[in-house]
Amino acid sequence: MTEPATVHDPSDYRPTPGYHDEVYLPDGSPRDYARPMAEELERMGPEQLAAAGRRRDAIFMQQGITFDATGEDGPVKDRPFPLDLVPRIMPGEEWTHIKRGLAQRIRALNHFVDDVYHGREIVHAGIVPWNLIVSRSHFARAVHGIRPPGGVYTHVAGCDLVRDEEGWKVLEDNVRTPSGISYVLENRVAMTRLVPSLFQSYRVRPVDHYPQLLLAALRAVAPSTDDEATVVVWTPGPLNSAYFEHAFLARQMGVELVEASDLVVRDDVLYMRTTSGLRRVHSVYRRLDDDYVDPLEFRPESLLGVPGLVRAYRAGTVAVANAFGTGVADDKAIYHYVPEMVKFYLGEEPILDNVKTYLLSDPEQLEYVLPRLDQLVIKPTSESGGKGVFIGPSTPADELEALAEVLKVEPQKWIAQEVVKLSTVPTSDLDGTVAARHVDLRPFAVFGETIKIVPGGLTRVAMREGSMIVNSSQGGGSKDTWVLEDGEDSDRAEPPDVVRQELPALPDMRYGGWSDQEQQQQQTSTERGRAHACPHRA
Structure with missing residues (x-):
């Protein structure tokens, strides 16, 4: 276990020996790009930081933004969502490197998924063993031979990155149902309200256009239609730990949040039940695993799925993001081969390497x-x-x-x-003291006509002294990630004809972990007759 320095005055901060600190040099002086933040933290002092933390907790408790975690003395229920008030700052040129590497990796993973269910060229080349692929729990035989609209499988990706003294590396690939983007958006809103003075010295790239990027991608891959494509967000239900995020994204995009009871397939076409009758659905952003989506093709006992959905998908009448079968690409054994995928499919050297x-x-x-x-x-x-x-x-x-x-x-x-020696960043405690804490990063990418990556992403931080466990369920927290402007505008581009809707507070809604794999729990609840409690859509 490491022993990071804890100080009451940010000006006395010292990096943890042997670890790369992203804000301070080994001699304790701030890096050039972080100097304005270091000076502002020194001006604020622990008293102002602690006061801002109390305001944060009160707001989050009032809005129901709470969290269950495992503490040193056992489970902790309904604690305020753990947002640290010291942001993680990243120079624009560093982000450009990450963005290029992520786009390259996502293209390679997309090629791999297509190859797995079609030509198997990478298998024939002797790079990835076929017996390894078919033994993966998320390999889906039911979608063999199906190619989704535009050949896009990995519509939403959230790769986990870590930084050490050598630079950035990819720790995991999440291309099944990655969660956490709502934290990114809510963190930014909270930070602008709680510590506005920290923004005064920086031009920070925005993140609030993510729902627009997602909606544009979902429409881009939808089957052609004379009218505007109907898009829905499909949730397993309110027992899922990421349900807040499902509702958040649906409201931000201005589309319906649906459960299985709201959907039906007729003649290989997916429809949504409404008070005025059936309405065709062209594109689905699904937030449940393959096993539960269609009892005719996957788990026959699933009450969370829509019978006939895979058949409609195979017929090309509906787009589904992420595509069925994509989970084979974020298996941790498959991860081992991603650098070779980059070389094989793209003919390029990997920009970001594996651990x-x-x-x-x-x-x-x-x-x-x-x-x-x-x-x-x-x-x-x-x-x-x-x-x-x-x-x-x-x-x-x-x-x-x-x-x-x-x-x-x-x-x-x-x-x-x-073991990766995770980089550290200054992090505030409940009393406003500042200490070095270890972090990772989950950027979010959207793949429609092109790949768009939201600046920064979800920084997860190990809140416990000396810990490298950043997972929220184990006591980790999060930070707002600031990518600084350097004149590049590609991250700011917003697709046309998309209206962002303001999200009202959602009372009595608890955040769960950053994993959203609670379909089995929701399935059990559904078996008790709760799945059809959701009213039909207006």
Whole structure:
């Protein structure tokens, strides 16, 4: 565990030895681009920071923006959403590098998904083993041979990035149902209200056009129609931890939020039930996993799905984002091969590299990893949100011994990664003190006619001293991510004919984790007759 410096006066801040600090140099002086923020934090002092934190908590509690987490003494219910008031600042040229690397990676992943369900060229070339692909839990045989409109599968992507002393690396790819963009948008609004003085010295690129980018992408891939395409956001229901985000995006885009009971397929066409009759749906932004979307093709017991939806999708009468079967590309074992995908499909060298990863299905790599479990991070290949992860240096020896036995029996279900020395940024505590805390970054990309990436993304921060666990369910928090203007306008472009709607406060709505895989819980509730409680759409 690291021991970051904690100070009462931001001017006394010192970086954690051995880790890259994004704001301060090793001698304690601020980096040039961060100097205005450092000076403003010094001017504010811990008293003003603590007061702003109390205002934040009161506002979030009043609006129902609360969170369940696991604390040192067990589960913590309904705590205010953990937004740190010290932003993460990124120079424009650094963001340009990240943006180029992400766009390259998303194109390669999109090619891979298309290849998996069609020509399998990367398999024939001997790069990715076919038996590895078909053994992935999110490989979908039901969509073999289906090519979505425009050949786009990865409409929304949220890749997790980390920075160390060597630079930026990709930790995970999330192209199934990535969540967290609502935090990005709400964080920016909250920061402008709570600490407006921090904005005065910077020109920060906006993020509030994301819903417009998403709506434009959903319309771009919709089947042709004489009228404007009807777009919906499909949620598994209010028990899902990301339900706030589902409702948020639907309202921001000005489209309907629907559940399975609101949808029906007739003659291979998807319709939405309304008080005036059936209305055709052209494009669906779905926020539930493949397993639950259609009981005729996936889990037959699913009450969250729409019978016949895959058939309509195959007929080309409806677009679905992200495309069915896309989850095969964000499996952690497949992640190992993404740099080779970039070379194979694009003929380019990867701009962003992977964290060093070991495939435990390979006997030689397993043999290397087993005696080094206390030096590595061990992850299950099909989980998300930090579930089932073992961080070797902080895991008790008896647990590592038990893990070793599991790995010997089912090595194909696990990977190992080198421990990344996550970069640090100044972070405020409840009393306004400032300390170095470790962070990662999840930028969000939208792929319609082109790939658009919202400046910055969701910075997740390990709020506990010395911890590198940034997952919200384990006590992590978030930061507003500021990408500074440098004259480039591509991030600011907004598609035409899209009207952003203001979102009223949603009372009694709790934030859950950044993983939105609670379909099974919603399924259980639905079996009790709650799925059809949602009124028909007007």
